[in-house]
Ligand SMILES: NC(=O)N[C@@H](CC(=O)O)C(=O)O
């Protein structure tokens with residue numbers, strides 16, 4: 001197959017950052033995706049309806065002319081989140097979901113939740129109104145090996161949440177382990193997961209190839225090969241519980257190539273092309289559309305996009321560096337050649353025309 005057309009996809013997990021970075025981050029995402037779930041881990045975090053509304057306005061103002069892109073906003077949960085604020089934001093269409101960061105688990109999570117019991121009233125409200133809970137699923141216990149933090153989180157934190165709030169919609173974000181894939185598969189229908197392009201492509205060896213490779217470092221950190229294989233199996237299985245979420249997370253090059261480098265991979269410039277490559281390698285190109293464009297909106301209860309995008313088998317080289325907000329950022333797969341190219345001469349259609 002040399003050309004493939006699929007319903008316009010959405011990105012169910014992205015970091016657009018803020019300020020001068022928005023122009024490039026929004027363009028990079030809007031290039032391939034009609035909608036995106038926008039992570040709230042700004043400094044300070046997006047914790048109120050007002051802050052989310054203003055952030056959404058800044059994203060809209062930064063959206064390239066002619067592109068139709070809809071940012072779906074999230075509320076950063078803290079120990080003190082007010083259930084009424086969450087319900088108001090959801091009812092008014094500002095919040096699409098809430099995001100749970102265990103305190104200190106990842107980039108800009110210092111205001112995160114220290115004990116899930118603190119947010120039980122919020123979770124009860126979300127369960128009642130049908131609002132999804134999105135989770136960065138890693139324990140922060142220093143005694144737990146960094147490569148085990150997701151699996152232990154599932155045992156200690158996620159299982160109890162899923163059990164205690166049996167009607168709550170839950171998305172375990174950016175899964176990296178066979179344990180996570182198994183947990184989702186064995187859970188109830190309202191429990192799903194996003195899978196990134198990088199976790200489908202690399203295992204933890206990528207961080208140590210001939211020296212330390214900070215641009216392959218993200219959280220949750222890439223795991224052993226057997227986990228990558230399990231993620232590929234999950235993503236291409238056709239199960240509606242797994243859907244596309246890039247976790248594109250740019251950091252300036254100087255912040256990555258440092259004594260204490262930031263976690264995060266900027267993959268928006270290559271994400272859809274990488275997913276296409278992975279699905280092709282797995283002999284599952286016919287399931288790419290469902291993973292990229294159908295499972296997510298169905299889970300969130302949103303209409304499918306009406307437009308289509310075209311991918312062509314036509315090699316191109318990923319730039320070594322991309323300017324984001326005036327600072328150099330090294331994209332995922334910098335300098336490498338990709339097999340699939342997205343035809344960017346196309347107009348995205350808003351999801352007005354619904355088909356469930
Ligand atoms: N994934 C990452 O490694 N980093 C993300 C935060 C996150 O999604 O955990 C970031 O904001 O930089």
Ligand SMILES: [Zn+2]
Pocket residue numbers: 106136173174219220
């Ligand atoms: Zn995360």
Ligand SMILES: [Zn+2]
Pocket residue numbers: 013014015039247249
């Ligand atoms: Zn993320």
